[in-house]
Each structure stands twice: as C-alpha cells, then as structure tokens.
Amino acid sequence: MNRKDSKRKSRLELNCQSVNSNGVTITVKSRHSHSRRRRRMTCPSPAEINKALASVTLEQLGKSCSLEELMEKCIQSFDVDGKLWKNEDTIHMILVMHSWVVPSAEFARKLLQLYPFLSSAQNHRKMQICHFLRFWANQYPEVFRLDNELEELMGDFWEVVKDRRRSSDHRQSIDSTCISDQEITKPYPESPSFNKKRKVSLLFDHLEPSELADHLSYLEFKCFCRISHLDYRNYTLQSSLREIPRLERSVNLCNSISQWVQLMILNRPTPQQRAEVFTKFIQVTQKLRKLQNFNTLMAVIGGLCHSAISRLKETHSYLSHDVLKALSEMTELLSSSSNYSTYRRVYNECGGFKIPILGVHLKDLVSLNEALPDYLDNGKINVSKLQSLYQHILELRQLQKANPPFKANNDLILLLTPTTPIKPPEEIPDWTPVEPLQLDPDSLSHTVDQMVKCVFQFYDPHQRGFISREDFEKVVSSLPFSCHILEKDREGPVSHQEMTSYFMKASRVCSRLGLPFLQSLVEIRLREMPLCANCVRNFPSYSMCLLPSLSRVSSKYGAAYHS
Amino acid sequence: MAYAYLFKYIIIGDTGVGKSCLLLQFTDKRFQPVHDLTIGVEFGARMITIDGKQIKLQIWDTAGQESFRSITRSYYRGAAGALLVYDITRRDTFNHLTTWLEDARQHSNSNMVIMLIANKSDLESRREVKKEEGEAFAREHGLIFMETSAKTASNVEEAFINTAKEIYEKIQEGVFDINNEANGIKIGPQNPMPGPTGPHNAGQAGGSCC
Numbered sequence: 001m002n003r004k005d006s007k008r009k010s011r012l013e014l015n016c017q018s019v020n021s022n023g024v025t026i027t028v029k030s031r032h033s034h035s036r037r038r039r040r041m042t043c044p045s046p047a048e049i050n051k052a053l054a055s056v057t058l059e060q061l062g063k064s065c066s067l068e069e070l071m072e073k074c075i076q077s078f079d080v081d082g083k084l085w086k087n088e089d090t091i092h093m094i095l096v097m098h099s100w101v102v103p104s105a106e107f108a109r110k111l112l113q114l115y116p117f118l119s120s121a122q123n124h125r126k127m128q129i130c131h132f133l134r135f136w137a138n139q140y141p142e143v144f145r146l147d148n149e150l151e152e153l154m155g156d157f158w159e160v161v162k163d164r165r166r167s168s169d170h171r172q173s174i175d176s177t178c179i180s181d182q183e184i185t186k187p188y189p190e191s192p193s194f195n196k197k198r199k200v201s202l203l204f205d206h207l208e209p210s211e212l213a214d215h216l217s218y219l220e221f222k223c224f225c226r227i228s229h230l231d232y233r234n235y236t237l238q239s240s241l242r243e244i245p246r247l248e249r250s251v252n253l254c255n256s257i258s259q260w261v262q263l264m265i266l267n268r269p270t271p272q273q274r275a276e277v278f279t280k281f282i283q284v285t286q287k288l289r290k291l292q293n294f295n296t297l298m299a300v301i302g303g304l305c306h307s308a309i310s311r312l313k314e315t316h317s318y319l320s321h322d323v324l325k326a327l328s329e330m331t332e333l334l335s336s337s338s339n340y341s342t343y344r345r346v347y348n349e350c351g352g353f354k355i356p357i358l359g360v361h362l363k364d365l366v367s368l369n370e371a372l373p374d375y376l377d378n379g380k381i382n383v384s385k386l387q388s389l390y391q392h393i394l395e396l397r398q399l400q401k402a403n404p405p406f407k408a409n410n411d412l413i414l415l416l417t418p419t420t421p422i423k424p425p426e427e428i429p430d431w432t433p434v435e436p437l438q439l440d441p442d443s444l445s446h447t448v449d450q451m452v453k454c455v456f457q458f459y460d461p462h463q464r465g466f467i468s469r470e471d472f473e474k475v476v477s478s479l480p481f482s483c484h485i486l487e488k489d490r491e492g493p494v495s496h497q498e499m500t501s502y503f504m505k506a507s508r509v510c511s512r513l514g515l516p517f518l519q520s521l522v523e524i525r526l527r528e529m530p531l532c533a534n535c536v537r538n539f540p541s542y543s544m545c546l547l548p549s550l551s552r553v554s555s556k557y558g559a560a561y562h563s
Numbered sequence: 564m565a566y567a568y569l570f571k572y573i574i575i576g577d578t579g580v581g582k583s584c585l586l587l588q589f590t591d592k593r594f595q596p597v598h599d600l601t602i603g604v605e606f607g608a609r610m611i612t613i614d615g616k617q618i619k620l621q622i623w624d625t626a627g628q629e630s631f632r633s634i635t636r637s638y639y640r641g642a643a644g645a646l647l648v649y650d651i652t653r654r655d656t657f658n659h660l661t662t663w664l665e666d667a668r669q670h671s672n673s674n675m676v677i678m679l680i681a682n683k684s685d686l687e688s689r690r691e692v693k694k695e696e697g698e699a700f701a702r703e704h705g706l707i708f709m710e711t712s713a714k715t716a717s718n719v720e721e722a723f724i725n726t727a728k729e730i731y732e733k734i735q736e737g738v739f740d741i742n743n744e745a746n747g748i749k750i751g752p753q754n755p756m757p758g759p760t761g762p763h764n765a766g767q768a769g770g771s772c773c
Contacts, residue, residue, distance in 0.1 A: 235627075236627070238579075239578045239579040239626070239627075240578050240579055241578075241630055248630075251630045251631060254631055254633065255630070255631065255632050255633070258632065298631075298633060298634060299633055301633070302632070302633020302634070302636060302637070303633065305633075305636070305637075306633075306636070306670075307669040307670055334637065335637065335640070336623065336634075336637045336638045336640075337641065339623075357634070358631075359627065359628040359631040359634040360628075360634070362627040362628065363624075363625075363627035363628050364627075365627065366583065366626045366627030367583065367624065367626065367627070370583040370587060370626065371583070371587060
C-alpha cells in the first residue's frame with residue numbers, strides 16, 4: 001500500500017468513527033487502528049469510502065458465500081457481552097442486502113435454526129446469536145415493522161428464549177421505535193429563518209431565484225430523506241413504483257417541478273415576458289447548482305429543455321448571451337452522454353450536502369441487478385453483487401444524513417408542497433400543512449360541486465357522465481403543481497365522483513390559499529380553451545374571454561381536445 | 564477496435580418490459596460491473612457488420628429511470644435509433660406506447676429510426692397484446708416492428724441489426740448529416756472521409772464482390 005493509499009484509508013477510519021451510530025462504520029485492519037486518533041480529520045468523499053469498503057469487505061467474504069456462511073460471519077463478530085468487535089461493515093452489508101436474495105423472514109428462520117435450543121451448554125453461542133438479532137432489530141427496525149412474518153417470528157423467538165433462560169436479560173431489544181429509524185424520519189429542523197412579521201408574497205414574480213431554489217431544495221431533501229434502503233430494493237426488484245409511496249413521491253415531485261417550470265413560462269403572454277421567467281429559472285438553476293441539489297437541477301433543466309419551451313424561438317431570441325451560456329453549461333453538466341460522466345465527475349467532487357440525481361443512481365442499481373446473477377455457479381450467493389449494490393445504497397444513505405444549507409419558509413412550502421395522501425398515518429410528513437383553512441364542510445362541498453359542474457358542462461356537453469382523462473389532465477395542469485400529483489397514473493375517463501374527490505383533495509392542498517383561488521384557476525382553464533365552432537355555439541359566454549396567452553398554453557396541453 | 568461508424572441507440576418503454584434484458588442478451592453480457600461510482604454501471608456496446616462495414620452500436624438503456632420524464636428525455640438528444648419496447652403480457656405497456664412515441668418524436672431529431680419491439684414472445688400463454696395489434700400500431704406510426712424474446716434470444720439480434728441497417732441506409736441516402744454528432748452517428752477514426760458514403764467508398768471498405 002503506498003502512502004497515499006494508507007493516508008486515504010486512515011482518513012476513512014476517522015470518518016467512519018464519526019458516523020458509527022448511523023450504521024456505516026468500517027472496520028479496518030488492526031495495524032491501522034492505533035493511528036486512528038492521531039490523524040487529522042479530513043473528509044473523504046463517499047466514493048473513497050465505498051471504494052475502500054469494497055476492498056475490505058470482499059477480502060473478508062470472498063466472492064461468494066452460502067447463506068449459512070454469511071450468518072456464521074455475523075454471529076462470530078459478536079462477543080459474549082454483545083460487543084461487535086469486528087466486521088461491522090460486513091454485518092451492515094449483510095443485514096441490508098440479504099433480502100435482495102432471501103426474504104428477511106427466511107433469513108431469520110435459518111438463523112434461529114442455528115440457535116442451540118436443546119443444548120444446555122453452548123451459552124456463548126446463544127449469547128452471540130441473541131446479540132446479533134438484537135443488533136439487527138435495533139439498527140434496522142423498519143424491516144421488522146414492515147414485515148409481519150418476520151416480526152412474529154422474532155416475537156416468538158424472544159418469548160422462548162425468555163422462558164428458557166428465565167431472565168429478561170435477552171429481551172431488552174425488539175422495540176420498533178428505535179434509534180436508527182428515528183434517525184431516518186427525524187423531524188426536519190423547523191424553519192427558524194421564517195420571520196413571522198415579514199409579509200410573504202406567494203406570487204412567483206415576487207420570489208427571488210434563491211428563495212425558490214432554497215424552497216425547492218427543502219422539498220426535495222424532505223422527499224429524498226424519506227426513502228429507505230427497502231424502497232431502493234423494492235424498486236430495483238419489482239421495477240415499478242407501485243407500493244413504494246416514498247420513492248413515488250420523490251419522482252412525482254421531480255416531474256411536477258419540470259411541468260411547473262414549463263407552465264410558468266407558457267403562462268406569460270409575450271415572448272419577452274416568457275424570456276424573463278426563463279431567465280429567472282436559469283438563475284434558480286445556478287443557485288441549485290451551488291446548493292449541490294442535482295435532482296431539482298435536473299427537474300428544472302428538464303422543464304426548460306422540454307420541446308414545449310425549446311421550440312419557442314422568439315422567446316429564446318430575448319434571452320441574453322449569459323443565460324444561453326448558463327443553459328448550455330447546465331445541459332452539458334446533466335447530459336446523459338457517456339453514462340452521465342460529467343455529472344458523475346462533478347458530483348463526486350462535491351463534498352458536504354448534496355442531493356444526487358436519483359434516477360441516475362437508481363439506474364445503476366437496476367443495471368447491476370440485471371447484469372449480475374444472484375447466485376454463482378457453485379450455488380452460493382454472489383456476495384460481490386450484493387457488495388456492489390450496497391455501495392450505491394450506502395452512499396445514498398449517507399447523503400440523507402447531511403445538514404442542508406438552507407431554510408424553509410412555511411407559507412411558501414405550502415404553496416409548493418406535494419401533499420399526496422399516504423396510507424399509514426405515521427407516514428404523514430411533519431411538514432404537511434397543519435392548519436387548514438377552517439372551511440365549513442357544507443360550503444366546501446357546495447363550491448366543489450359547482451366546480452365539478454362547471455368542468456363537466458364544458459368538457460362533457462353530451463352529458464355522458466364522464467370526461468376524458470386528457471381533459472381531466474388539462475384541468476389539473478392549471479392548478480399549482482403541488483396538485484398535479486394527487487392522482488396516480490390512472491387510466492380511462494373520469495367520473496363526476498372522481499372529479500369531486502380530486503377537487504376535495506386539491507382544496508386541502510391549497511387550503512391556505514383558499515378555495516376561491518382554486519376555483520379561479522379552474523375557471524381560467526375553462527376560459528382559455530381555444531374553442532371550436534361547436535363549442536362556441538354551446539358556450540357563447542366563454543368565447544368572449546379568450547386570453548391569448550393561455551390559449552397558447554392550452555394548445556400545448558390541450559392538443560387532444562378537439563381530436 | 565476500429566469501426567466505420569458509431570450509432571447511438573436508446574431503449575425506451577415502460578418499466579419491466581425487459582429493456583435491460585434485451586440489451587444484455589444482445590451485448591452478450593459483455594459489461595464491466597464497475598465498482599467506481601464515478602463511472603457508473605455501464606454496458607451496452609457491440610460491434611456488428613453491415614454491408615461489410617464494422618459498425619459500433621452504443622446502446623443506452625433507460626431502465627430504472629422511466630418515471631423521471633425529464634431524465635428519459637435527455638437521452639433522446641443525439642440518438643440515431645430507438646427501440647421502443649412493450650411487453651406482450653401487459654396491455655398497459657402497449658397502451659403507453661403513444662406517450663413514449665410522442666416524447667421521442669418531440670425530443671429527438673426527426674430522422675431517428677424507431678423500432679417497435681414486442682418483447683416476451685416466449686410467454687405466449689399469457690399474451691395480452693396480439694401480434695396484429697403491434698403491427699397495426701407500427702404501420703400507423705411508421706415504425707419497424709418485431710416480436711422478440713430476450714429470454715430465448717429470439718429476434719434480439721435482428722431487432723438491433725435491422726435498426727442499424729435502417730440507419731445505415733439513411734446515411735447512404737444522405738438523410739443523416741453524419742458530420743453532426745447530435746444525430747447520434749459518429750464516423751470511425753479510420754474513416755477520414757466524412758460525408759454520405761457513396762457506392763465507391765462502400766466497395767473499398769467492404770471489399771464487396773459486385
């Protein structure tokens with residue numbers, strides 16, 4: 001090992017010491033450990049950590065192992081007092097990754113088979129197994145919470161152990177509200193910067209690019225932090241977002257931001273005004289780049305490069321040279337060419353807080369999983385595959401623990417927040433608006449009825465009782481982007497009832513802005529449609545209020561209307 | 564290895580239709596599971612021969628990113644060909660073709676060759692989309708159509724190679740501006756003469772007999 005390497009390794013030790021409680025400690029060869037405290041702290045990049053991690057672990061485990069060998073490795077790493085004295089990184093890797101090849105319940109069952117129930121001796125081994133199980137439950141409680149079979153199995157086990165040993169010694173552990181889980185869902189630091197006296201404008205025009213960037217980043221980071229390693233696994237294995245609400249929320253946020261960027265530009269009537277908004281978004285991207293929030297950067301640039309915007313030649317002619325230059329730099333940075341090599345390089349050079357382009361890293365997981373077999377020819381688990389996948393997951397987990405360099409403004413968050421209702425109550429994020437405008441339910445449902453009626457009158461002149469999905473999306477596209485994602489990818493026409501429930505949800509999202517706000521947006525939407533002769537006949541009043549700017553928007557979003 | 568042309572392809576379509584499988588099948592698992600996060604996991608290049616010329620196909624897989632629309636769109640830039648894949652056992656993947664196609668047409672160069680791939684033809688018993696429907700869709704939208712099975716390798720070679728042939732023909736016809744890399748075509752290092760390759764050049768490089 002040359003000097004540079006050894007330096008890197010020892011830096012690594014230091015770093016890992018510091019993140020020990022987060023479950024990413026790396027054990028290293030003992031000859032290094034004496035120097036640990038003497039080294040000055042310099043922060044290695046996650047890439048360095050992962051690289052070193054891979055080499056260390058692979059040395060210990062070899063390329064393949066049977067499930068039993070993996071378990072034995074874990075058990076042997078604990079001493080009688082419950083201290084994990086070696087292989088901590090390997091153990092974390094096994095605990096996170098085993099479920100990619102074997103369900104956790106099966107892993108646990110096999111593990112329990114190793115417990116020498118009948119033997120009165122072997123106390124040492126019994127203790128080791130218990131310590132290992134306790135470690136698992138404490139470090140990864142979410143696995144137990146989400147897997148009933150596993151939880152039951154473990155519950156039974158602890159009962160038996162307790163009975164046999166007549167001691168509560170072993171039984172202090174399975175507690176699903178443990179440390180590391182709270183770590184993941186820890187409440188986001190409340191926004192202290194929010195000066196209550198300051199009047200905050202919610203109008204896009206009044207917001208500084210840096211404010212927008214901060215708040216978009218706040219939302220992005222919230223979504224990113226909620227994604228657990230189980231979500232990555234589920235996504236990679238089932239290759240669909242179904243039943244992965246936390247990941248879905250993050251993806252939806254991205255897509256909504258992209259769409260919102262386009263809408264904000266297209267909503268302006270003149271090319272000059274559109275160029276101004278475009279410029280503002282370029283400034284937002286520059287701020288996002290500084291914040292190292294690559295995910296939102298991708299979303300905004302994606303919006304700006306969408307053909308709906310890039311085809312606006314006149315608008316582009318009003319853009320300054322600097323803006324065009326910045327755009328091309330950002331496009332270059334995020335280009336997919338050579339497997340995002342520019343992005344990957346820049347991203348790896350960035351230290352501290354950063355939000356990765358999730359899609360790129362998910363793609364790595366999917367590619368690795370697809371390309372490498374779970375089991376090798378000898379019938380053993382392909383440990384190096386698990387290790388490679390783990391590197392990516394570990395890196396993402398580490399990023400979730402960083403402290404964001406921005407603060408949020410509650411009112412603004414309200415305007416931008418996607419509040420997808422999520423099933424289990426504990427999943428309702430702490431940043432969900434807590435004080436909805438007190439609307440009397442009767443008047444709420446009355447107003448919503450009116451809105452639905454309005455929409456159906458317009459889009460369903462033949463009173464078939466439903467409107468097409470395209471028309472529905474047209475209505476939705478005029479709402480604040482936080483409302484866009486309320487509906488999952490459903491198919492087919494939309495009934496009265498669905499429309500009503502949609503508006504009810506949207507009214508909750510926009511509660512602070514008030515229902516009239518929502519109502520007016522829907523009205524604008526209906527007015528702006530470029531009407532054909534037939535429609536004008538049916539709705540002469542609408543034809544009077546055509547807004548040139550908005551009809552341009554709708555010609556983009558409403559192209560299917562008359563087809 | 565020297566090549567006359569490099570074509571950039573992308574593979575698009577819903578999640579789980581077998582995009583990566585198709586690619587892996589075609590590239591024969593020749594890929595480097597790179598541990599270095601700075602490079603990422605990269606696979607998907609293969610050399611083929613058309614008309615006696617070595618052509619390198621560089622294929623970009625969008626698997627894992629399908630739901631990020633702004634990301635998948637970024638692939639269209641500079642692609643010469645696209646394989647648009649659906650799964651014959653899942654009708655929804657067929658229903659979404661229009662969206663994918665719209666996206667592709669909107670964001671790619673107009674000459675991009677798109678091939679419609681109906682994958683998983685080995686799962687005949689679970690078929691939800693008839694071959695005729697695929698053919699009709701392809702006819703209607705001017706695409707080349709083929710049913711494949713990434714599992715049995717049936718038609719996989721053909722799918723990639725036929726797309727390449729189509730691109731090659733377009734180059735011959737001078738449709739593609741091969742000096743513009745944004746079209747997804749690069750001239751190989753040993754091919755110093757840019758411009759549409761006439762029959763004269765083709766004869767030289769390929770050593771064809773007639």
